[in-house]
Amino acid sequence: MKLGIIKEVFKNVFTKPMTLLFPFERLEIPERNRGEHSFDIDTCISCGACARICPNLALEMIEAPPEMKEKYPKTYPQIDIGKCCFCGLCEDTCPKGSIKLTTNVFLATFDKDDTVRSPMSWNK
Amino acid sequence: MVEKTFRSRFRTEVDGSDAPPGADHHIFIGPQHPWAEEPAHFIIHLKGERVVEADIRIGFNFRGMEKAMEARTWRQNTMLVPRACGICSAVHQNVYVRVVDRLAGVEDQISERARLIRMFSLEAERIHSHMLWYGILAHDAGFDTMLHISWRDREIIMDIVEDFSGNRVNPSLMLPGGVKRDISKEKADKAKPLLGELTKKVEYHKKVFVEEASIRNRLEDVGVLSKDDAKKTSPNGPTGRASGLPFDIRKSYPYELYDELDWKLVYYTEGDVLATTLVRIDETLESLQMCKQILDKLETSKGEILARVRPRIPAGEYMTRGEAPRGEDIHYGIANGTDKPERYKIRAPSLGNIDATLKRMDGEYIADMPVILRSYDPCFSCTNRVMIVNDTTGEKMIIGQDEFAQKAIKAKKYNRPFF
Ligand code: SF4
């Protein structure tokens, strides 16, 4: 097999590369991917189960700001993405399915404070 | 010639002052070294170009995970345990959930389907771990083409794992009482042809390792660990199986449903680095056919994938083991009736293989060190044990389990300080 591996090398010269030219092309991310969370404040019942199960204390139950207090009188989870390990336990325990992990994996920020998402401004 | 008595390792002074007689050079590798991705400190005593003896110091990567587990609930720890190791995350999680299943008394409620999915995750992990390893071995031997070929083909299994679980290396599919996510028929059908394709590629990899002279000569008869030496140094996993110790937890003490699958135990008797490679490649092929069997069985198996486990685990203790890609993984948990463990102990496989690897190096050329060191698939997040820092003097010591136990017993018996 003197030529064996050389053949593989030549074959590779003429095939399409394995890598993609990100950001112009990108791989499809499978739908089960555990990425950024989405949160639906209208279905949340403020039970706090998600904050209790989170192993990294990334979720914290906070009150709504005064101007929205009337509409949302209880406490709601605020997430610090920087602490999250994307285990998905919050998604599993939420009795209403308000919190879900999405396929968005582009979470880098320029400012450390940007990793904290308040329950009012979380994407749905 | 006087027969060399077996000298316990892990003892070398950093200045080389207790080096073996006859050594004229001492080479210190690590803890930060481009060869290894992970921190370990190897001390190699040489006479000319031949190794007289080698030693290792570990403990640079101690993370205090066992202590952290005591502060979290059993359920949360399901997600902490897989972080013990980047590559073999599923096996740590599997052994952990089996401990919890037994302690919670739900062992018999776990459905066949859940067990099959757990096994798929374990076998897929073995495939990608072994493929990664022999790629790096080829890289260490200076055969980078093979590194690129094997890592390219490894993407196939990574894609399957990602499709099933949502993450490439940390599938986290298991939970106490079963599994988190089901493998649907569409997903299984999509994966089957890919497994067939990967089998062909791994067969080609084996052909390269066996037939290509440039890599074979580099590995054959290098770092031979004879069966007798293997018995003395008791390696586990593929390292032992390459030296003719046919021991695999999956066969010897079957867990999950390994006794219902049709597979054979791979072992070689040569004991050199080539044998450790071939053991792993053959195991990869074996795991691939097991994965296919599991997917076939999944079609007909039914049942709830998750049994209910109460957060409070009744008091008790249990120890169990599993076959990780690198060897034998042992977990021991004590429950005290609350929702948190009283104590949890992990013995990861790499630690058991160090002594055998140091034995392998005796009498070898220094140029062969990279491949020999690589032969046991070092994983230092697995290996690290305990470092004790005396807070008055700042003195540091790294000690193994036996020494620690002896010191602790003495300290308690004579009521004197630990140091
Ligand atoms: S994914 Fe895990 S770590 Fe992240 S917020 Fe949810 S529970 Fe916490």
Ligand code: SF4
């Ligand atoms: S998000 Fe779900 S688990 Fe968290 S407080 Fe709201 S309803 Fe409860």
